[in-house]
Amino acid sequence: MKLSEVESRMQKAVEAAQRDFNTIRTGRASGSLLDRVMVEYYGTPTPLKSLANVATPDASTITIQPFDRTSLNLIEKSISLSDIGLTPSNDGSLIRLNIPPLTSERRKELVKTVSKLAEEGKVAIRNIRRDAVDSVRKEEKNSEISKDEALDRQDAIQKLTDRYTHKIDELLANKEKEISTV
Structure with a gap:
């Protein structure tokens, strides 16, 4: 496994953690709170953002306008059943x-949740x-690289x-600060 590939995979893990952090609410309205909400649309789980326009007209409100009005009740039901802890109001x-x-x-609960996501x-x-590291050890065992080169690669991987x-x-520190700020 090349070092550039390792770095790319680690970068993707950080980006995934960032996306998870974005789904945690901080007291301010944000469309990203709904990123994980899936709607059962014609028998297929579909991301909410594919079915509706999500907007934040002010700091304490999120509005969801479906592209197809017939999906309004499905969207409302999906939000109610999701883990975001908000009750939808349908007009x-x-x-x-x-x-x-x-x-x-x-x-405090949200800080614990964010800490858990960071640990993941x-x-x-x-x-x-x-x-x-297993890949490097395998290469060393098969005599493809020297012991010194294997140690150098392992050191680079650790860095x-x-x-x-x-x-x-x-x-995590930024998100905790954001959550704790009243």
Whole structure:
């Protein structure tokens, strides 16, 4: 496994962690809260953003306007069943989600959730490291590379792992600050 491939996979793990962080609400309305919501549309799970226009007219409201009005009830049901913890309000042509201010208890819960997501991102990076180191050891065992070269590659892989783990830690710190800010 090439070092550039390892770095690319680690970068993708950081980006996935960032996307997960974006789905956690911070007391302000954001369309990214709905990124994980899937709607059963004609028997196929479809991302909400493919079925409707999602907008944030103000800091505490998200509006969802379906492209196909017949999907309005399906979208409302999917949001109700999702884990975002918001109750949709349907006026016949538009769905509104009011974002209540976060309580200190809820903020603590969200910080724990974000910490868990960050740990999952770090685990993904460590799994990539393990695969890369195993690949290097296999090459050394098959006498494709020398012992010194294997150690150099393992050291480079560890440095990449440290760098990308640190990036996730930075993302976590930023998100925790964002959640804690009243």
